[in-house]
Amino acid sequence: MSDPQDQKLDAMLRSRRFEPASPDLAARIVLQARSTPQNQTITLTQWMKRLFAEFHLPQPVYVCACILIFGFVIGFNSRLETPTTDDADTTDVQSFLYADEDSL
Amino acid sequence: MVAGWAEQEDHELLARIQDGSHEAFAALVQRHAERFYRLAYRYLQNKEAAEDIVQDAFIKLWENPGIWQPERNTKFTTWFYRVLINLCLDWRKKKRPLTLDDELSLPDEGEALDATLIREQEQKMLEKEIAVLPERQRLAVNLCFDEGLSNQEAAEVMGLRLKALQSLLMRAKATLKERIKASR
Numbered sequence A: 001m002s003d004p005q006d007q008k009l010d011a012m013l014r015s016r017r018f019e020p021a022s023p024d025l026a027a028r029i030v031l032q033a034r035s036t037p038q039n040q041t042i043t044l045t046q047w048m049k050r051l052f053a054e055f056h057l058p059q060p061v062y063v064c065a066c067i068l069i070f071g072f073v074i075g076f077n078s079r080l081e082t083p084t085t086d087d088a089d090t091t092d093v094q095s096f097l098y099a100d101e102d103s104l
Numbered sequence B: 001m002v003a004g005w006a007e008q009e010d011h012e013l014l015a016r017i018q019d020g021s022h023e024a025f026a027a028l029v030q031r032h033a034e035r036f037y038r039l040a041y042r043y044l045q046n047k048e049a050a051e052d053i054v055q056d057a058f059i060k061l062w063e064n065p066g067i068w069q070p071e072r073n074t075k076f077t078t079w080f081y082r083v084l085i086n087l088c089l090d091w092r093k094k095k096r097p098l099t100l101d102d103e104l105s106l107p108d109e110g111e112a113l114d115a116t117l118i119r120e121q122e123q124k125m126l127e128k129e130i131a132v133l134p135e136r137q138r139l140a141v142n143l144c145f146d147e148g149l150s151n152q153e154a155a156e157v158m159g160l161r162l163k164a165l166q167s168l169l170m171r172a173k174a175t176l177k178e179r180i181k182a183s184r
Helices: A004-014 A025-034 A044-054 A059-081 A085-103 B010-018 B022-044 B047-063 B076-094 B115-131 B135-146 B151-158 B162-183
Strands: none
Touching: A004 B115, A004 B135, A004 B162, A025 B022, A025 B047, B010 B022, B010 B076, B022 B047, B022 B076, B022 B135, B047 B076, B076 B135, B076 B151, B115 B135, B115 B162, B135 B151, B135 B162, B151 B162
């Protein structure tokens, strides 16, 4: 609900006049910016994004790298479980010795 | 080369500005300088000061383009209005309080009162009364009536809830009606 006074006030508020800006305001700002250097202070997130952008590689390369890393991990783990050649030699020597005792 | 700077959205221009593009900056300034000037002028009632503040605000943006963070999902104009209002407040703190010219009295009885003259006097009176409104009420009136922002947008600029902004507007209008009525 708005009375005529409200409507008149609204109309007056919407039609307020003002002193227009100088026509060269935008040009002045642009000109000043041309002689002003930019400070490249960037936030951590922006820095991270730029860093990843620098190292952007095609997807297959990431897949290959992952497979390689996976292979290394499996390789290193399984190597510890297999018997070494030294262990095999000692077993053979022991069995030989025992065999000799029996024959004696 | 990027064709049609004028057709690019604000956030696209800002991304280019962050890469140091003067053309993108020029496009952004040409698009918005006038509207930001209008708000600063309403706030300060001083053409030179309003122009200086708009210029300072844009140059600050150029110098430190990283201050605009698109991931915050704020519209550029909403964010820049806030920057501008803060600069206006700083200016007002440093400078003398706002004064308007004294030629605000209504014309004499005997003077010919045509419609234009009455309207002119009413406008002057309205400006005078708006100038003495509390800071936040004045800003709400300027944003909603002068800048043509929706109540929701104005509330975002002022960092208020919609209800709080509506309440500010109601109080401002009530005060203005009262004072204009009393001064007749």
